[in-house]
Amino acid sequence: MAVLALLGVLWINERPVSVIETPESEVKVLPAEVIEKIGQAQYDKSFQVPILLYHYVEYVKDTNDTIRQSLNITPDIFEEQVKTLSEAGYTFLTMRELGLIIDDKQALPEKPVVLTFDDGHWDIYTDVWPILKKHQAKITVFMITDFINGSDFLSTEQIREIVGSKEIEIGAHTVHHVSLAYESAQTLKFQVEQSKKTLEKDFGLEVVSFAYPNGALDLAAMQAVEDAGYWTAVSTVLGTNVNKGNRFALYRLRPGRLIGENLLERLREVN
Numbered sequence: 090m091a092v093l094a095l096l097g098v099l100w101i102n103e104r105p106v107s108v109i110e111t112p113e114s115e116v117k118v119l120p121a122e123v124i125e126k127i128g129q130a131q132y133d134k135s136f137q138v139p140i141l142l143y144h145y146v147e148y149v150k151d152t153n154d155t156i157r158q159s160l161n162i163t164p165d166i167f168e169e170q171v172k173t174l175s176e177a178g179y180t181f182l183t184m185r186e187l188g189l190i191i192d193d194k195q196a197l198p199e200k201p202v203v204l205t206f207d208d209g210h211w212d213i214y215t216d217v218w219p220i221l222k223k224h225q226a227k228i229t230v231f232m233i234t235d236f237i238n239g240s241d242f243l244s245t246e247q248i249r250e251i252v253g254s255k256e257i258e259i260g261a262h263t264v265h266h267v268s269l270a271y272e273s274a275q276t277l278k279f280q281v282e283q284s285k286k287t288l289e290k291d292f293g294l295e296v297v298s299f300a301y302p303n304g305a306l307d308l309a310a311m312q313a314v315e316d317a318g319y320w321t322a323v324s325t326v327l328g329t330n331v332n333k334g335n336r337f338a339l340y341r342l343r344p345g346r347l348i349g350e351n352l353l354e355r356l357r358e359v360n
């Protein structure tokens with residue numbers, strides 16, 4: 090229990106109720122060894138894909154829950170963001186599709202965008218999914234497998250309904266929300282591989298995308314992700330540049346509460 094608390098997880102009874110992952114706690118710069126490896130990688134092309142990072146999309150009732158408030162975007166604003174992107178001609182891609190594009194198996198649309206949700210909270214089912222259906226948008230959700238059915242997270246039943254929908258892809262975010270930088274080979278293998286296997290077995294999926302908890306990674310973590318059979322992995326480092334060399338340390342950006350031209354400007358200014 091104490092160890093898990095140190096990892097940034099709040100536990101009540103047997104299931105975690107919250108993941109403490111604030112913008113402040115997230116990794117903002119890739120480790121030097123990763124930057125060096127990415128810099129040395131051989132690739133024939135590089136392109137810009139904004140991968141947006143979300144946690145909660147809901148009307149937060151508890152005004153004392155400052156973490157939730159700070160990470161939250163209301164459904165109204167999320168819908169405005171989806172509309173903004175759609176009307177500006179953006180094509181919503183899942184992480185699986187981005188993997189296919191990196192491997193030259195799918196064409197890159199003129200204005201690609203990927204919406205990603207970390208942790209797999211229940212509001213994806215109640216608040217986000219209806220908006221996606223209404224606007225033909227897509228997201229990728231990174232699940233923490235041991236937290237499924239926790240009070241703050243999607244339930245097995247909800248995920249069963251989501252699986253197979255064209256709006257939501259399921260990716261993995263470890264078994265216990267463990268930061269993967271400087272971890273033992275054994276921990277890396279378990280957290281990266283077991284979360285994929287559990288999702289695949291329980292929901293009849295092929296899981297190909299991964300997100301590092303707190304954005305924490307190193308070369309060994311990237312290798313564990315590649316060895317487990319994922320196609321891509323996302324960090325929390327700001328950027329939009331995508332190529333074969335950084336597919337296991339992809340950049341993301343936070344849309345915050347920006348809508349309209351302010352949101353479009355934010356997507357264009359980062360690279």
Ligand SMILES: [Zn+2]
Pocket residue numbers: 108110207208262266301302303
């Ligand atoms: Zn997380």
